Amino acid sequence: MAKITFIDPAGEQRTVQAEPGSTVMEAAIRNDIPGIDAECGGACSCATCHVYVDEQWTEKVGGPEPMEEDMLDFAYDVRPTSRLSCQIKITPELDGLVVSTPERQG
Amino acid sequence: MTETIKTDVVIVGAGPVGLFAVFELGLLDIRAHVVDILDRPGGQCAELYPEKPIYDIPALPVVTGQQLTDNLLEQIKPFQPTFHFSEMVTGLERLPDDRFLLSTNGGERFDTKVVVIAAGGGSFQPKRPPIPGVEAFEGKSVHYAVRRMEAFRGRHVLIVGGGDSALDWTLNLAPLAARVTLLHRRDAFRAAPDSVNKMRALVDAGVIDLTLGQAVELIGENGVLEAVRVKRDDGSTHEIAADDMLPFFGLTMKLGPIADWGLQLNENLVPVDTEKFETTTPGIFAIGDINAYPGKLKLILSGFHEAALMAQAAARRIDPERRIVFQYTTSSSNLQKKLGVA
Incomplete structure (x- = not known):
């Protein structure tokens, strides 16, 4: 299992256990993390699971693929560390990952 | 009927x-x-x-x-x-x-x-762009579709997006509008490469403007738009004068x-x-x-x-x-x- 911490815009932290192989979005939905809508259910089709990856983790997580980059065009307040959490696959290396949720999803 | x-x-x-x-x-x-x-x-x-x-x-x-x-x-x-x-x-x-x-x-x-x-x-x-207060401008200055191109003749039009709709309307309205500005988050476009090339040629010829950034605020009163505040990647902002905004943020x-x-x-x-x-x-x-x-x-x-x-x-x-x-x-x-x- 990998630990993932979500920080909401007010600064509140929530840490959940996530199974390697699943996605950060799935971990959020399973644990009722507020601020992740995931309308399309993980098809990279809606940009409502937008998160900011903590600067310490951007290198390990990597950047978005072109299709995800296209979907990010529809997200709100996109920053250099923006990712769609449905496209971040959890690996043992991501144990301890920290992401922030944006003020709003699309 | x-x-x-x-x-x-x-x-x-x-x-x-x-x-x-x-x-x-x-x-x-x-x-x-x-x-x-x-x-x-x-x-x-x-x-x-x-x-x-x-x-x-x-x-x-x-x-x-x-x-x-x-x-x-x-x-x-x-x-x-x-x-x-x-x-x-x-x-x-x-x-x-x-x-x-x-x-x-x-x-x-x-x-x-x-x-x-x-x-x-x-x-x-059409997806409403995530800009606070955009509702007040809808129908007057913010349009999600072009019903009549003539409505934009002689106007300053800000088109937002990087897909086919955004690029198509940029090309179609360029000859008609007083000025067309295309605003997109990044210098890469989902639209058909041919449209992107045509758009870039118009930018190079000085016919239209391309601005990179995200719209964060609409400036104007009673639904009448005057300008749009745009945030760049480095966090700095600037204003683009616009009578109309056409956001194309998908469905x-x-x-x-x-x-x-x-x-x-x-x-x-x-x-x-x-x-x-x-x-x-x-x-x-x-x-x-x-x-x-x-x-x-x-x-x-x-x-x-x-x-x-x-x-x-x-x-x-x-x-x-x-x-x-x-x-x-x-x-x-x-x-x-x-x-x-x-």
Whole structure:
């Protein structure tokens, strides 16, 4: 299992256990993390699971693929560390990952 | 206004479940009209994930949204449904003789005995850009579609987005507008490469402007836009003067006018029974993702089952005298004749 911490815009932290192989979005939905809508259910089709990856983790997580980059065009307040959490696959290396949720999803 | 179409069934929504409803109704000799707000069949399968593989359609180990749509169209061909694309059913009225009058935003009217709501997550509508207070400018200075190009003659137009709609309207309005500015988050575009090249040529020629950044604030009063504040990647902001803004942020699903049809709703879903998949209004059925009942799973295969049972009940409503004999397509020459294979 990998630990993932979500920080909401007010600064509140929530840490959940996530199974390697699943996605950060799935971990959020399973644990009722507020601020992740995931309308399309993980098809990279809606940009409502937008998160900011903590600067310490951007290198390990990597950047978005072109299709995800296209979907990010529809997200709100996109920053250099923006990712769609449905496209971040959890690996043992991501144990301890920290992401922030944006003020709003699309 | 066009003549009212008199029919037995109108299906609202041409997604996989709406399409399969045509099949099940067709086996019972009922021809359907199908209305969809998109310009093509397939619903979410066509709009959200045409290329994505689906793994839980029985007997199809893997199929893409587009293949599933194409297969369903092939399957329902013998039943010759009449499609009405790019139209949204806006009105539903009960007529005194237990029929329904449906009207669309395109001015079509249907006088029908049965309504089948197969509207999935609702109708696809342009996504509102995530800018605070944008609602106040909608219709006056913020437009999600271009109905009349002339309306933009001599105006300063800000087009936002990087897809085909944004690029197409940038190219089309450039000769007409006082100035067109294209605003996009990054210097990469999803639109067709040809349009992107044409856009870049216009930028190089000094005909239009391209600005990279995200719109964060609309400046103006009473819905009349004056400027748009844009945030760059480094966090700095600047203003772009604009009379009109055309944001192209894709489509999202909204329940839409179904909410106004006097149906019982439960969290934007339509409750139905699990025998006929009929709503609390006799004659109006709801199948697929839009309905709700205990144990409901939003799966395409569930929608197919619902379509089959709905069709039996719809047939009884259309002709109460009729005796429906249950038949299999494998053995019934009657069904095979309808399918054009006998």
